[in-house]
Amino acid sequence: AKISFADIERSVAYENLTISGGDVAMDGIKRTLNVKKEFTNAQQIADLIIKTPTGSSVYLRDIAEVKDSFKEQNSYASLYGKNVITLNVKKRSGENLIEASDKINALIKEMKGSSLPKNLEIKVTGDQSDQTRVTLHDLINTIIIGFILVTIILMFFMGVKNALFVALSVPLSMFIAFITMPALGSLFGFSFTMNMIVLFSFLLGLGIVVDDAIVVIENTHRIFNNGKVPIVKAAKAAAGEVFMPVLSGTLTTLAPFVPLLFWPGIIGEFMFFLPVTLIITLLASLVVAYIINPVFAVDFMEIEDHETHKPTFDKKVKKTVLIMAGLAVLGYLYAFGLGNFIV
Structure with a gap:
């Protein structure tokens, strides 16, 4: 018959069409007409007439077997020794893996109760968020333990009350950073997410953010001199006296992290959040040391009893x-x- 695959392909394509038939005025409104000639079953394809190069015609069923079936299988999957159907779900770049996993599990639970067959068993395998959760929780626990150890060490040298004043600068500085970073992200065009790099940055700066508070609180305690100077005057004098030394010390600590902001390539995009988090957190510690710590000192610093018991x-x-x-x-x-x- 001298019929090629291209002839069959063209014949099927020309018959399986939905085309516009123009506009018709109805009740003062022009409505578009569509002529639908799409195949609805395999028999319609089998009855398709194909023209040969010699001018004769043949039915497609005479030269091919047409049946409604599935695409030829070229991959196989099994679980617990049984054949299964797998569905791979990949998150978009930059999206939250844990949040995506939670939404997928919630969607599966919802569909099991509404639309999926009762005897259909769904198993989630290869969930990479599990390892991420473990690592994330370990890092959070490390930050908490580090905060407790920093507080205990401060108690040995500054006393319980002053140590608590200083230790509170850690969560307060992190809180200010949490509020500031999303706003800066929208302003400068980077997406801020709570990831392991950000948490590691907080862990790295855990012992640094207390430096400014230590200087201010200790200087306030010195000027206060156990009540010989009014506490409000002592707090103002202490903060003003060490303003430049504390500011210069913080800026010199921040300076080595500034070049990391311009780290090129994929590694630079990945590590960008480390210097950003550290810089914002340390600047927040300045605000805490100059504003919040003096307020704590005014409200809670008291005259101590030095009599020996x-x-x-x-x-x-x-x-x-x-x-x-x-x-x-x-x-x-x-x-x-x-x-x-x-x-």
Whole structure:
């Protein structure tokens, strides 16, 4: 018959069409007419007439087998030894992986209860957000533990109350950074998300953001001189006295991170949030040290009693020591490390 695949392809394409038939005026409105000639079943394709180069005609069913079926399978998937159908879901670049995973799981749960068959089993495999969640939670826990350790170390050198004044500068500086960074992102054209680079930047700056507060609070405590100078006057004088040294010290700490803002290439786009987060957090620590810490000092710094009191080893202390010794023994029996921790 000398019929080529191109002849068959053209014949099918010319018959399977939806074309415009023009406009018709109806009730003062022009309506568009569409002529729909699309195939609705396999038999219509089989009855298609194909012209040969010699001028004769043949039915497509005479030269080909036409059946309504699935595309030829070229990939296979199995789970627990059974054949399955897989659906790969990939997030867009720059989107939140954990948020995407949560929405997908919520969508699956909703469809199971409404539109999907009851006997259809859906399994989520290869969810990369699980590892991301674990890493994210570990990093958050590290930040919390670091904050506690910083507070404890400050208590050894500054006393409990002054140490708390200084330690509060950590969450306050981070809070100001949280508020500022999305606004700066919309202003300068970068998308701010809470990712591991940002959290690592907070962890890196954990011990740096307290420097300014330490200087201001310690200077306030020195000028206050246990009540010899009014606390409001002492707070103002302390903040003004160390303004330039604290500012210059913070700027010299920030200076090495500024060139990282212009790091080129893919690595630069990836690491961009590290210097941005550190710079904004350290600048926020200046605001906390100059404005919020003096307010804390005015409201809560009190005259201290320096009279020496002879320590007493009374029944309450003995009871506490016995309880802690008992817990230490139980800790050593359970695990050596736990016993050391209690001691």
